[in-house]
Amino acid sequence: MDQQATDILVASQAALRQASALMVQYSFSIVGAILLLIVGWIAAMLLQRWSFEGLSRIRGFDETLARFFSGAVRYIVLILVLVMVLGQFGVQTASILAALGAAGLAVGLALQGTLQNIAAGIMLLVLRPFRVGEYIETSAVTGTVVEIGLFATELKTSDGLYRLAPNSTLWNVPITNYSRFPTRRHELSVTVPKGESLKETQDMLLDIARSDSRVLLDPAPTTFIDTVTNDSATLTLRYWARSENFFVTTRAVTKSLKLAFDERDAQISEQPAQ
Structure with missing residues (x-):
């Protein structure tokens, strides 16, 4: 009985010594892990701020894109810090990185459509077709574009x-941007019956275009004979207007032409805007 008690006492003392050794060993690891987490967190925040400020200084670089890349830098640093913390406790980081890679691949396959939208959003923000x-x-x-997001x-x-x-529906497709250039051209065609003076009609068309202050004088409005038949000729008025005033100008000029030709045997047709 005494021998059994002695064995239990010896085993307990050995266990206590081993526990004390482990506590000393892991206490340093815990302290190091906490310090590493604090330093890593601060470093991630600083790198995020510095990268955002640096990207924002690039002329024409979109703010949404700058926030996306700076946020990505922060999370990459935090992931690396977490892996280093686990390494403090003897965890095999290679297996962790392999697991993270596999998880990333699985998430990428599951969110394939979403990732396509993100990739398209980045390209739209970089190339700026609109x-x-x-x-x-x-x-x-x-x-009219209200906001361009990553998704x-x-x-x-x-x-x-x-x-x-x-x-993804706006990328890899032809885009017509009606507002990118400051000016746009418009054409109106008038059918003049046989016997009418083409010279007088041309002068009238030019006077109507020049009388509207929104019609640009450079390039100047022009007229030309488009088609000729046995019974009539088609005159075309071509003029330019600023993009922001384009639709108002075309409606006003079309109305003025209609009023001017109400008492004449002429037909007005509007050509597609170019």
Whole structure:
């Protein structure tokens, strides 16, 4: 009985010594891990701020894109710090990195459509085929750009409706930007019957265009004979206007032409805007 008690006492003392050794060993690891977490957290925040400020100084670099890349830098640093902390406790970091890679691949496959929108959003923000406030048209959507995000682009249609377009639908498709260039050209055609003076009609067309202050004088309005038949000739008026005044100007000039030809045997046709 005494021998059994002695064995238990010896085993308890050995266990206590081993526990004390482990506590001493892991106490340093715990302190080191805490310090590493604190330093890593501060470093991640500083690197995020510095990268955002640096990218923001680049002329034309979009703020949304700068926030995305700076946030990515922060999370990459935090992941590396976490792996280093686990290494403090003897965990095999190689297996952790392999698991993270496999998890990232699985998430990428599951979010394939979302990642396509993110990639398209980055390309749209970098190449800038359109900006906020510009009126665009594609085979899928038409409207004024309200906001360009990493996942989708918000637009407002001409009749005041809200439209959300995934970025993947705006990338790799032809885009017509009606607001990118400061000026646009417009054409109106007039059919003049046989016997009418083409010279007088041309002068009238030019006077009507020049009388509207929104019609640009450089390049100057021009007229030319487009087609000729046995019974009539078609005259075309070509003029330029600023993009922001384009639709108002074309409607006003068309109305003026209609009023001027109300008492004449002439037909007015509007050509597609170019």
